[in-house]
Amino acid sequence: MTPRSAAVLLNCSSRSNRAASQRARLAELLKGSGLAAEILCAERGQHMGELARRAARGPYDMLVAGGGDGTMNTVAAAIVGTEKTMGVLPLGTVNHFAKYLGIPLTLEGAVRTLVEGRRVQIDVGEVNGRVFVNNSTLGIYPTIVRDREALRKRSGMNKWLAFGLATLGGIRRQEPIRLRLVLDEQEIHLNTPFVFVANNDFKLGDLDLARQGPLGSGELGVCVAHAESRLSMVKLLASAVAGRLQKASDFSILRTRELLVEAPQRRLHVAADGEVLKLSPPLRYRTRPSALRVIVPPSSDIRAGSVRREDPPDQRAALGG
Known part of the structure; x- marks a missing residue:
């Protein structure tokens, strides 16, 4: 098979020795892999989304996201619904998306997956x-x-110390928000401090909120906290850390194909893959089945509920041969 062309998208704004060494090692691995790859850098002051959209319009067969889950989100958004394929280099802290796909967390293993992996089509949320x-x-x-x-x-x-302090501050200040949820012809009115909508599994970072089976194709998972007091919020957080959240009486776990969220506020802060947006309600959640092509290891045990179609063995993305 003729090697395909790939654009490897990196945030190169960091000038640290570690970041520079990592980029040099990546360039070396790519050169040795046989993959026709060009490294594209988002320098200081340049937004990764702008770089990804420009690369998506280019001649590349594959766009490889090098970074954390925010970078994965940005690159996926640039090519979702197209014939282009996404590769993953997990260079972030949590790397939720990479873990879900079964991508090796080492740079060597992730680059090898770009060459030896197979292409699958997965759902995205919106x-x-x-x-x-x-x-x-x-x-x-x-x-x-x-x-x-x-x-x-x-x-x-x-990052982790800042997260701990921010969590304590959030518990002290956060007031429950009044929402109306409509899903699968069911209507729920509630005051809640927390709503979680899952596209692939019920994990928030490495924290498993539900410990449930995989979502079906075209299905969203919805977790809702009913705790209205700060003490209840603390108890829920403790249950989450202890892995007992799914048994809490004030925590609901639902599945749906679409979700409508109404609120009295003019704008709501909404996190999507850890990136915070300001959106005007109503919020309309839906899935886009099979909308994103990704490269996973040949042995990946990615859950079939989210995978709609795979290349047969003779059409795997063996980019180097």
């Missing part, structure tokens, strides 16, 4: 036209993400 590959959240979590990033920008604080 809220008011904005794509997400992992999940979307309302309530306290977007507040925590915003506060975490503000702390890091202000003080250069470690």
Whole structure:
């Protein structure tokens, strides 16, 4: 098979020695892989979305996202619904999407997957036209993400320490939001501090909220907290950390194909794959079945509920041979 062309998209704004060394190692691995790849960098002041959209209009067969889940989201949004294929280099902290697909977390293993892997088509989620590959959240979590990033920008604080402090601050300040949910002809009115909408599994980072079986094709998972007091929120958080959240009486787990969220606010903070957006309700969630082509390892045990179609063995994306 003739090697296909790939664009490898990286955020190159970091000038640290570690980042520079990582980019040099990646260039070396790509050169040795036989993959015809060009590294495209989003430099300081350039938005990754702009780079991804430009690459999507280019001659590349594959766009490879190098970064964390926010970068995965951005690249997926640029090529969803097209014939282009997405590759994954997990260079972030949590790497939820890469773990879900079974992508090796080492740079060597991830590059090898680009060459030896197989192509599958997976569902993506969408809220008011904005794509997400992992999940979307309302309530306290977007507040925590915003506060975490503000702390890091202000003080250069470690990401996990900033997350812990932001969580404590969020619990102290977050008030439940009044929502009306409509899903599968069911209507729910509630005051809630937290709504979670899943596209692939019920994990928020490495935290498994539901410990349930895989979502079916074209299906969204919805988790809703009914806790209205701060004490109830703390108890729910403790249950989540202990892995007992799915047994909590004030936590509901639902499945649906579409979700409508109405709220009295003019704008809501909504997180999509960890990126915080300001959206005007009503929020309309839906799935786009088989809308994204991705490369996974030949041995990946990715759950069949989210995979609509695979290339047969003789058409795998063996990019180098």
